[in-house]
Each structure stands twice: as C-alpha cells, then as structure tokens.
Amino acid sequence: MPRKLTPWLLLIPFIALLWVPFYNRTQPTVAGFPFFYVWQFAWVVLAALLTWAVHRGWRG
C-alpha cells in the first residue's frame, strides 16, 4: 500500500463504532456475550492492529 495512504486506515475504527445501529443487537452471541459487546471488544484489538500497520508503513 502506498505510504501516504496508510494513515487513512485509522478512519476505519471510527466508522465501525460510530455506526451504532449496525452493532446494537444481541445476535450472534459469542461465549454468552451479545454482539454489541463482541463488536466493541473486537475493535479495541482491530484498531490497535491498524495503528500498528500504519506505524510499520510509516517507517517504510
């Protein structure tokens, strides 16, 4: 991916979590957790991974 584009990846978590009606639901559940919670926990990890990717891309 071109280096200049990578910082824009950081917009993805904002879209994923500001679009509240999309994840405000019970199904599917994971290990007893309603989807609302699964999605939020998942994005903590995914956002960190994206930040890491941008960090790597930055350094070339």
Added chain:
Amino acid sequence: MTLPSGSGVRFDATALGVFAFFFLLVTVLGFFAARWRRGDLSQLHEWGLGGRRFGAFVTWFLLGGDLYTAYTLIAVPALVYAVGAYGFFAMPYTVFVYPIVFLTMPRLWNACRKHGWITSADFVEGRYGSRGLALAVAVTGVLATMPYIALQLVGLEKVFEAMGLGALGIGRETPLIIAFVILALYTYSSGLRAPALIAFVKDAMLYITVIAAVVVIPIKLGGYGAVFDTAEKAFAAKGGDTGILLKPDQYWSFATLALGSAFALFLYPHATTATLSADSPQTIRRNAVWLPAYSIMLGLVALLGYMALAAHVDVKDGSMAVPALINASFPPWFAGFCFAAIALGALVPAAIMSIGAANLFTRNIWRAYVNANLSNAQESRIAKNISLLVKFGALLAVLYLPTKFAIDLQLLGGIWMLQIFPAVICGLYTRWLRASALLLGWLAGMILGSALAYAQGLKPVYTFVFGDTHYGIYIGLLALAVNFVVSILATPVGARLKREARPDRTQSLDYHDAVPDR
C-alpha cells in the same frame, strides 16, 4: 447461585492489613523515586516531566496508570449498573483515543522538545505569539483538572467506606487526609518520577484484580450468558432508558459522547504531561499501539456493573456497586488487595494531575503575568508549592462540598477542555487560524457549552427533536462546532482589521522526528 448481599460494607482486619501493607509499600517507592533515573529536581522539566527520559515501557505504565483512574474504575461500572449499555460509551471512546494520539501527539512532542516547552500552553504561545491565547489554554487546563483531582478522592472515599473504616470510629475524613498528605509529600519531593514508579505496582495489581474478577465471579454466577440474562431482566423490571442494548433514542448521544470524550482526553494537562515525558516520538507511537490493552481491561471493568446486578448486589449509590461486589465475591485478604489497587488508581492520576496543573500555572500564568524573571530553581519551587496547593484545594472541596459539586464540575471540565482543540491540535498542522479569532472561538465555546450544560440540569447531552426522532448530541461537541465556526469566520475579518505581526517560533521541520526511526 447468588452471592450474599447487604450494604456492601465489610470490616475485616485482614483486608485492612493487606491494604495498609500495599499503601506503605508505594509510599516508600514514592520517596525513593527521587533517586530513580536521577536528575536535578530543581529544574522544572526534571521535576515536572521526569527529564523527558521515559521509554516505551515506563510510558505505557505511566499513561495507563494516568488515564484509567480510580474514578473510571468506580464510575463506569456504576453507570453500567444503573442504566446498562449506555455506560459502555467508554469502550468506543478508548478505541477512538489512540489513533488520534498516534497522529497528533508526536508532532506536539517534537515541537515542545525542540523549544524546551513543557505544556500545551507553552506550545500555543510559541506557535501563535499570543500570551492571551496561551493564558486561555492554561486557565482551561487548570480549571478542568481541579474537579478531576477531587473525584479521585471520591474514588478513594468509596474504598474506605467499603472496608468499613467507619466502624473504627475515626470518621470519613481521617483516612482521606492521611492518604492525601502522604501523596502530597512524595509528589513534592520526587515530582513525576513518583507516579511513574508507583504506576508499575498499581497497574500490575489492577490487572490481577480485574482478571480474577472476570474469571471467578462469572463462574459463581453461572457464566457470562447468565450474567447478561439476569442483567436484562433487572433492567426490564426497572424500565426507562435502560437495558443491555441501546434504545434508538440513545444512538446519537452514545456516539457523540464517545467521540467528544476521545477528542478531549489528550488535551487534559495530565495526559499532555505524561505524553511529553516520553523520551521520543517513537515511544508515543508505540504506546498508541499497546495502550489499547488497558481498553480491554476497561471493558471488563465495565462488565462488573452487570455482574453486580447478576449477583443481586443491592446498593443505593451506584458507586458502591464494584466495592460491594468485591466484598461479596472475594475472601477478605484478596478484597484488601483489590481495594488497594483501586486506591492506588486514585493516587497515581491525582499526582500527575497536580503536576500538570502546577506546570501550567507556573509557566503560563505565574511566569507570564506575575514574575517573568524567575530562575529555573525558583520556577521549580513554585511548581512544587502549587502542586501542594492544588491537592489541598481538592481535599477541602471533597470534605466540605457535596460530592455532586465535583461531579458536575468534572462534566463541565470535559466540555471546557474540548474548547482548546482548535488552538492546540489544529495549531500542530496550520497557523491559518489567527490567535485573536481562536480566542474569540474559545470564549464562544466556553460560554455556550457551560450555558447549555447548565440549562440541561448539568447533563452532558442536548437533545434535538425532529418530528418523532430524538437526536442527543454531546454538548462539548456542539460547543466545539460553534468554536470552530467563530474561529474560521473571525480569521479573515481579523486579517482585514489589523495586520498582526505575531512571530511563529516554530518551523515546519520542528514537527517531524529529529532522528528518523530505522
């Protein structure tokens, strides 16, 4: 199976002993910290920024210990206990924070390092050549921080209450005063090194507490599915805007609260102070990748609100939900350990907040307006005294004013902090907005934000109604929008009225890493 319920208070000598042991341990650490990575503590950047020598590892503990405060640990589950899903806005909030930190804070660090600045107001003064705008930034920071320190004390108070210290007949004031005098003394003598060293102990204890709680308690309650089910039934019985999912009317307030809080967090002096104490911009970027580990913990802590419901912990004051749950679920020795972790969670941020406020006051109010000819040693001494003053102010506020006062002020504080966003964060990228216009925008945002919050009965959300649909918007963001509009419109007007000859002491290269990372 259900857990025993009651007032949530349990007096136990073992719990108290364990608690006292850890408290004593960090007190010793706090004073010892003055010798750690030794520097000349009569220099403000040594006392107030730890000499800018903290690497990625120390910074991770320091920032984690700083941002996830005792108040957070008590208040987030308290909100979840009371209303459910809405309290989880703290999760998207902490997800949004770190990309913002990753992009903006290394630029601030670089510019500040280059010019020897130690506060965001220093940066604003150097960038815009405006003492007035720097004063606005400094005053905002100090005002927003004081009630935040007071709330750390409230967190401490809940812990003391849950340990049944009332039974000793020493009143609620004595333990608070003792804890705060100790905190004040080691912060005075060791500066930012004290909370940095204590943060190691605090964070380790907190992780142990949280992991134990989220493993052990659900097993007793029949698993997470059962926890969510019981919580859902409890909310159904309660009615209103509660539940384990959001009501459609809550979508906008949930999203805007998360977004606005994320924009505000790193404008707070305690966050800026801990960030600027890093040893390099790379340290800050690495931390933006690794700090989300704390966000996972925060989410798990928030779940304790549901566990308290599922365990039929019945407390009037939601702030007692977690302490009561700990008492109901753990043997006394481990409850003492957990309470110590939460109490240390109050002391680390309170120390950093008082240092951040002291840095601002000394540099951007005292030095700028009272005595410009301070020697470095005098400057450092004033900052130490101010840090004492700030903490005792907070202590008096908690002892003599209703708790609600501190909570309301802290809410306003978040709205106020957002109003320095255009000057500080936009200033990192462009100087197009003029200082006078930014000052006008700041004033508009401060007045509008405070007035709206006050008119709503000190609630953070203003609701617009279109037909049948309700759009609740975080007042801080509304005020920020007005702030931006005023700043942008006033800039060309100001340029026509008056040609400003304010020097910009930064160059574009100042914002980039001096040493490119390999």
